[in-house]
Amino acid sequence: MSPSGHPVDALGALVEALKHLPGVGAKSAQRMAYHLLQHDRPAAQQLAHALQTAVSQVRHCARCHTFTEQPVCLTCLDPARDARQLCVVETPADQAALERTGSYRGLYFVLMGRLSPLDGIGAQAIGLPELIDRVWDREGVPVEEVIVATNFNAEGEVTAHVIAEALKPRGVRVTRLARGVPVGSELEYVDLGTIAHALSERR
Amino acid sequence: MSPSGHPVDALGALVEALKHLPGVGAKSAQRMAYHLLQHDRPAAQQLAHALQTAVSQVRHCARCHTFTEQPVCLTCLDPARDARQLCVVETPADQAALERTGSYRGLYFVLMGRLSPLDGIGAQAIGLPELIDRVWDREGVPVEEVIVATNFNAEGEVTAHVIAEALKPRGVRVTRLARGVPVGSELEYVDLGTIAHALSERR
Numbered sequence: 001m002s003p004s005g006h007p008v009d010a011l012g013a014l015v016e017a018l019k020h021l022p023g024v025g026a027k028s029a030q031r032m033a034y035h036l037l038q039h040d041r042p043a044a045q046q047l048a049h050a051l052q053t054a055v056s057q058v059r060h061c062a063r064c065h066t067f068t069e070q071p072v073c074l075t076c077l078d079p080a081r082d083a084r085q086l087c088v089v090e091t092p093a094d095q096a097a098l099e100r101t102g103s104y105r106g107l108y109f110v111l112m113g114r115l116s117p118l119d120g121i122g123a124q125a126i127g128l129p130e131l132i133d134r135v136w137d138r139e140g141v142p143v144e145e146v147i148v149a150t151n152f153n154a155e156g157e158v159t160a161h162v163i164a165e166a167l168k169p170r171g172v173r174v175t176r177l178a179r180g181v182p183v184g185s186e187l188e189y190v191d192l193g194t195i196a197h198a199l200s201e202r203r
Numbered sequence: 204m205s206p207s208g209h210p211v212d213a214l215g216a217l218v219e220a221l222k223h224l225p226g227v228g229a230k231s232a233q234r235m236a237y238h239l240l241q242h243d244r245p246a247a248q249q250l251a252h253a254l255q256t257a258v259s260q261v262r263h264c265a266r267c268h269t270f271t272e273q274p275v276c277l278t279c280l281d282p283a284r285d286a287r288q289l290c291v292v293e294t295p296a297d298q299a300a301l302e303r304t305g306s307y308r309g310l311y312f313v314l315m316g317r318l319s320p321l322d323g324i325g326a327q328a329i330g331l332p333e334l335i336d337r338v339w340d341r342e343g344v345p346v347e348e349v350i351v352a353t354n355f356n357a358e359g360e361v362t363a364h365v366i367a368e369a370l371k372p373r374g375v376r377v378t379r380l381a382r383g384v385p386v387g388s389e390l391e392y393v394d395l396g397t398i399a400h401a402l403s404e405r406r
Contacts, residue, residue: 020246043223
């Protein structure tokens with residue numbers, strides 16, 4: 001909003017548009033707009049271009065639902081990966097975290113969300129029917145194990161439970177990431193729920 | 204960065220571009236990119252358009268240096284304002300805050316920054332020569348009082364001092380916003396520096 005009270009100017013429109021970014025309120029949006037216009041107009045143009053390119057180019061992989069610019073993503077097309085394992089994650093960021101460990105060579109299915117009935121996000125929205133089709137698909141190498149790597153919070157646990165219930169009758173092995181004490185941590189400072197899980201799942 | 208390690212894709216370019224926004228790091232940029240692409244592509248297009256429009260349309264007012272789409276901003280052109288008073292502020296946000304009080308009817312000069320020698324921001328960068336020209340300008344109504352409303356932190360105080368030193372020899376009255384106890388506050392919770400100022404500047 002301009003100081004003279006003309007909200008539909010270019011600067012006001014930019015502040016309004018920036019407020020659509022998650023975690024950005026009125027004050028942050030104004031600070032961002034002033035910074036870009038005063039100190040970094042090339043960055044503003046670069047961002048405008050990147051937004052348009054991404055909106056027009058980025059779609060979802062037909063097999064794993066992650067973001068990609070091809071019909072099927074490079075991970076799904078990689079012949080070196082083990083197609084017998086399918087890891088189910090909530091977001092591409094979770095997939096990237098698993099990839100960085102370097103200890104998983106199977107394929108992925110990205111839900112692009114989690115079950116959250118209160119927000120109207122049901123099984124359709126997270127692609128559960130497509131996941132079942134994907135596991136049931138007998139064209140290529142059959143999936144032998146589905147590793148559910150949703151988050152360990154309430155919504156992630158419910159999502160994992162629903163996925164396991166949907167897949168178990170189909171004869172596929174459904175596993176979940178192990179819960180336990182994080183690497184490098186001291187027992188004194190680990191929360192009790194985690195210690196209880198680590199104790200009951202000791203090996 | 205895509206999980207497959209192809210950093211120059213459209214999604215990676217968008218994350219990189221978002222990192223240029225002030226206060227946005229790698230994780231926030233990724234979250235913003237995922238949110239826009241998964242849930243709000245119209246907002247992404249709106250933001251791209253707003254950025255381009257603002258970069259091409261928004262310039263600085265020739266008289267007060269604030270952001271405007273005209274050669275001279277609407278505030279400076281307003282004949283109802285008192286041209287004998289000139290309020291010096293750091294940013295358009297400060298100007299907007301003063302306007303919202305409804306208790307100032309003079310004109311403004313917006314520094315678009317503050318003196319910060321360590322960051323290489325000197326008198327030229329904040330437009331001090333233009334401010335002196337503006338005060339000295341004998342074409343229109345002469346400026347009788349310059350109200351320095353820079354922030355009350357170290358850099359704002361230095362900026363105020365330099366402006367006062369530059370203007371005082373020219374015979375113009377230079378004032379500063381009053382320091383004191385904020386409205387609605389209880390003395391017990393006000394910092395000691397503020398109370399000391401309020402005491403020494405009592406009236």
